[in-house]
Amino acid sequence: xxxxxxxxxxxxxxxxxxxxxxxxxxxxxxxxxxxxxxxxxxxxxxxxxxxxxxxxxxxxxxxxxxxxxxxxxxxxxxxxxxxxxxxxxxxxxxxxxxxxxxxxxxxxxxxxxxxxxxxxxxxxxxxxxxxxxxxxxxxxxxxxxxxxxxxxxxxxxxxxxxxxxxxxxxxxxxxxxxxxxxxxxxxxxxxxxxxxxxxxxxxxxxxxxxxxxxxxxxxxxxxxxxxxxxxxxxxxxxxxxxxxxx
Numbered sequence: 001x002x003x004x005x006x007x008x009x010x011x012x013x014x015x016x017x018x019x020x021x022x023x024x025x026x027x028x029x030x031x032x033x034x035x036x037x038x039x040x041x042x043x044x045x046x047x048x049x050x051x052x053x054x055x056x057x058x059x060x061x062x063x064x065x066x067x068x069x070x071x072x073x074x075x076x077x078x079x080x081x082x083x084x085x086x087x088x089x090x091x092x093x094x095x096x097x098x099x100x101x102x103x104x105x106x107x108x109x110x111x112x113x114x115x116x117x118x119x120x121x122x123x124x125x126x127x128x129x130x131x132x133x134x135x136x137x138x139x140x141x142x143x144x145x146x147x148x149x150x151x152x153x154x155x156x157x158x159x160x161x162x163x164x165x166x167x168x169x170x171x172x173x174x175x176x177x178x179x180x181x182x183x184x185x186x187x188x189x190x191x192x193x194x195x196x197x198x199x200x201x202x203x204x205x206x207x208x209x210x211x212x213x214x215x216x217x218x219x220x221x222x223x224x225x226x227x228x229x230x231x232x233x234x235x236x237x238x239x240x241x242x243x244x245x246x
Contacts, residue, residue, distance in 0.1 A: 012243070016051045019044075023056060027066035037072040039089075046221050046228040050241040053232020057098050070094045075233075077226040088186035090193055090230045099233045101194035108191045111183060114199065115174045119151035126152070127170035129216055130207060132200055132239060134231070135176040136192070136223035143176055146220035149242070162243040167218050173203055182224065193227065197234035204236050218242050 010018075027038075042049050056067055067073075073092040080086070092099040131150035135142045148154050149161035152168035161167075175196050183189060204217060217239040221228055228241070 012048060012051065016048055016055060019048075019052055020055045020059075023052075024066055027069075031066065031069065036070060037074070038067070038070040039074040039076060040226075040229060041076045041078050042225045042229050043078045044225060045243070046223065046225060047241040047243040049225045049228040050219065050221065050232040053229040054235075054237060055232075057233035058237050068094060068096055068098075073099055073233075075226045075230045077224045087182045087224050087226065088184060088189050090226055091186070091190055092230065092233065101190065101197050101230075101234060103187055103190040103194050106187070106191045108188070108195045109178070111177065111179050111188055112192050112195060113176055113178045116171065117147070117174065118171045119147075119169065122152055122168055122170050123165070126168040128207070129169045129218065130203070131169040131172040131218045131220055132235075133172050133174040133176075134196060134219065134221045134223060134227075135174075136182055136227055138177070138180050139222055142222040143174060146222075147172060147174075150218065150220060160245055161220065162245060163218075166216075167242055169218055173200065175199075193230055193234070197231065200239070201234075201236055204238065216240070220244075 030038075042052075044052070071094045073094050075090040075092065077087045077089075091102045093102055131146070133143055133146045133150070135146075145154075145160060149163050150167070150169045150172050152163070152165075154161060154163060182192075217236070219231070219235070219239050219241045221231070221241065222244075232241075
C-alpha cells in the first residue's frame, strides 16, 4: 500500500475500495486453511457498510470472489459499550452466486410492518424509480425524513439525506419495526432480514418486468451497521444507498 494514497480527501468509493482490497487480501491468506466459516465485525457509516457488502459479495471482478468459498457467514454488530444492547449476528449461507438469508418460514409481522406508498407530483423521470426505506431502530422521525427526501421535497436548509434529482422516487416500500427495538432473538433477527431481502428483490423484478427497463432504486436506511452490510450482500446491485448527514 502506498501511504501517499491515504493523504487528503478520500471519497466514499476510495475508502470502500480500500477496505475491500484489505479484506480480499485477508481472505486470500485464509484459502490454504480451507475455512468454511467467516465472521464480519464492522464499524462504519451505514452507506459505506452497505456499499462494502455489495462490493464484497456482488462484484463481477474475479479477484474479489474469494468470499464465495465460505459456506457459513456471520455479520456481527460491534458493541457500543457494556450497557448498550447489541443485536445478535445475522447468519448468511454462502452459495456460488452469492449469500442467501437463513430462517425459512416463521411469522415476522409481529416485529416488522411494511407499506407501499406513492409520491404525487414528482418529475416524470422519477415515476418508475422506487425507494426502499428501512427503519430498524427506535425513531419517531426517520421514516418521515426519508419520505420527504425520496419524494424530492427536502429543503436545502434542512438537508440531511444527500439526494440529487437522480435520487427522487415515485414510490416507496417501507419496512419498520413494530416493536421498540430489534429483538435479541437471533432467529427473529434473521427472519426480518429474509423478509426484507426477499420482498424487495421480488418487487424490483416485478417493476423491471412491468416497465421493461433497467431499474434504479434508492435505499434510505436507519439500522445497526450489521444490517446495512448484510443488505448490501443480499439486495439487487441496482439498489443504491443514499447517505445521511447528521
